Amino acid sequence: MKTLKVALLGCGNVGAQVARILLTDAEVLADRAGATLELTGIAVRNIGAKRDVEVPADLFTTDAEALIDESDIVIELLGGMEPASSLIRRALSRGASVITGNKALLAAQGGELNALAFENNAQLRYEAAVAGAIPILRPIMDSLSGDKITKVMGIVNGTTNFILDAMDSTGAQFDDVLKEAQDLGYAEADPTADVGGHDAASKAAILASLAFHTDFAFEDVHCEGITKITAADVAAAKDAGMVIKLLAIAERSEAGIGVRVHPTLLRRTHPLAAVHGAFNAVFVEAENAGELMFYGAGAGGAPTASAVMGDTVAVARRMASGGPLPAISAQQPVKVMDFCDITTSYWIGLEVNDEPGVLASIAQIFASNGVSIETLRQDSNPESNAGTAELLLVTHRSTEKALAATLAAVADLAAIKEVTSVLRVEGN
Ligand SMILES: NC(=O)C1=CN([C@@H]2O[C@H](COP(=O)(O)OP(=O)(O)OC[C@H]3O[C@@H](n4cnc5c(N)ncnc54)[C@H](O)[C@@H]3O)[C@@H](O)[C@H]2O)C=CC1
Ligand SMILES: N[C@@H](CC=O)C(=O)O
Numbered sequence: 001m002k003t004l005k006v007a008l009l010g011c012g013n014v015g016a017q018v019a020r021i022l023l024t025d026a027e028v029l030a031d032r033a034g035a036t037l038e039l040t041g042i043a044v045r046n047i048g049a050k051r052d053v054e055v056p057a058d059l060f061t062t063d064a065e066a067l068i069d070e071s072d073i074v075i076e077l078l079g080g081m082e083p084a085s086s087l088i089r090r091a092l093s094r095g096a097s098v099i100t101g102n103k104a105l106l107a108a109q110g111g112e113l114n115a116l117a118f119e120n121n122a123q124l125r126y127e128a129a130v131a132g133a134i135p136i137l138r139p140i141m142d143s144l145s146g147d148k149i150t151k152v153m154g155i156v157n158g159t160t161n162f163i164l165d166a167m168d169s170t171g172a173q174f175d176d177v178l179k180e181a182q183d184l185g186y187a188e189a190d191p192t193a194d195v196g197g198h199d200a201a202s203k204a205a206i207l208a209s210l211a212f213h214t215d216f217a218f219e220d221v222h223c224e225g226i227t228k229i230t231a232a233d234v235a236a237a238k239d240a241g242m243v244i245k246l247l248a249i250a251e252r253s254e255a256g257i258g259v260r261v262h263p264t265l266l267r268r269t270h271p272l273a274a275v276h277g278a279f280n281a282v283f284v285e286a287e288n289a290g291e292l293m294f295y296g297a298g299a300g301g302a303p304t305a306s307a308v309m310g311d312t313v314a315v316a317r318r319m320a321s322g323g324p325l326p327a328i329s330a331q332q333p334v335k336v337m338d339f340c341d342i343t344t345s346y347w348i349g350l351e352v353n354d355e356p357g358v359l360a361s362i363a364q365i366f367a368s369n370g371v372s373i374e375t376l377r378q379d380s381n382p383e384s385n386a387g388t389a390e391l392l393l394v395t396h397r398s399t400e401k402a403l404a405a406t407l408a409a410v411a412d413l414a415a416i417k418e419v420t421s422v423l424r425v426e427g428n
């Protein structure tokens with residue numbers, strides 16, 4: 001049986017689990033791949049550091065370049081731009097195949113890296129980069145290649161789902177839950193990538209590129225994180241039978257393709273509302289397949305290592321059997337939609353003076369901007385805030401542009417004390 005030399009770069013949350021699987025499941029992997037996968041070395045920063053798994057000490061090296069130069073397959077699990085980008089380029093340029101979970105790098109340089117792999121008859125795979133263990137990229141690239149995808153919408157960041165879910169179910173404070181997500185190995189090295197929505201935006205760019213056969217970059221994604229979501233927002237949503245989730249949405253319409261990440265209100269009956277903890281789920285809508293949903297562990301060392309190993313076996317199978325690389329589908333030019341043309345429903349909270357005519361003036365502004373109100377609820381405030389009331393409006397679908405004009409005019413009304421929240425609503 002052929003032996004393929006495997007270099008592992010990084011031995012953190014995911015890398016350590018990949019090392020464990022390569023070492024303990026070697027026989028099974030060889031059967032599946034049709035080749036022996038020999039872990040020849042693990043590039044780390046500090047050889048003596050304490051690890052989560054037991055690995056023979058002689059596998060560790062600080063010389064990643066030398067390791068790559070002796071390898072057939074390189075698994076990059078360092079994270080970040082550099083040296084990950086240079087090391088992946090080095091491997092691909094010498095014809096070695098690369099598996100990575102580095103969504104930030106792929107969202108910045110995916111087009112170039114895919115082209116480099118193709119030029120060198122090498123394979124580049126990254127199932128782990130989006131929604132951890134969930135098989136989502138291969139189904140989009142292979143299983144749905146005979147269909148036309150119209151929308152991809154999902155929970156693709158485990159850390160923020162873990163935080164929002166805990167805030168919803170236990171009323172927990174944001175900071176305490178973030179610390180727990182970090183301890184469990186879900187969060188990025190710098191967790192602002194999670195809570196700021198950037199990790200989800202990188203994944204959205206990768207999903208949109210594959211779903212729409214084009215090349216979306218991180219900058220093409222409108223991105224809002226969850227840092228402004230308060231316990232009061234979560235409680236108000238709960239009171240209205242809804243839940244707040246950070247969604248990544250890529251949608252094709254006549255105006256182009258819009259890709260966005262933002263906190264979104266969902267009715268509790270929506271399937272994505274039932275995604276708890278660090279789990280992820282992705283909805284795909286295609287012209288012929290209709291609606292599909294993919295669900296599972298989106299973060300964590302072992303689940304993510306499962307996706308890495310799936311790619312490794314797939315890459316090794318082709319290396320063992322030979323044969324040309326499958327052609328990549330032609331990249332389509334794409335019109336990226338301006339965010340102001342995106343259409344969705346909105347939930348708007350207003351604190352107003354409780355006096356005659358206020359509702360009429362608000363309704364007049366919504367009507368003159370073409371934004372139709374679906375539901376309206378008014379609650380008088382307690383005595384401590386006497387003379388004021390809380391209004392909660394949910395609109396029918398309208399554009400961001402129309403909504404922004406409406407809100408600007410509403411905020412100017414003398415009777416409006418504060419616009420307390422504006423959230424987008426999906427799944428009506
Ligand atoms: N943790 C998770 O749930 C998931 C992680 N990923 C991605 O997988 C990759 C790895 O993630 P984690 O294992 O969680 O990160 P981590 O921070 O736990 O591990 C990265 C390891 O690489 C090492 N490293 C960094 N730069 C190095 C260098 N120049 N030379 C040698 N070692 C270096 C670090 O010391 C650390 O041990 C990242 O790209 C991440 O975005 C993808 C999906 C899920
Ligand atoms: N930090 C990420 C890890 C997986 O991609 C997350 O929380 O989902």
Ligand code: NA
Pocket residue numbers: 127128129130131132133134135136137307
């Ligand atoms: Na995945």
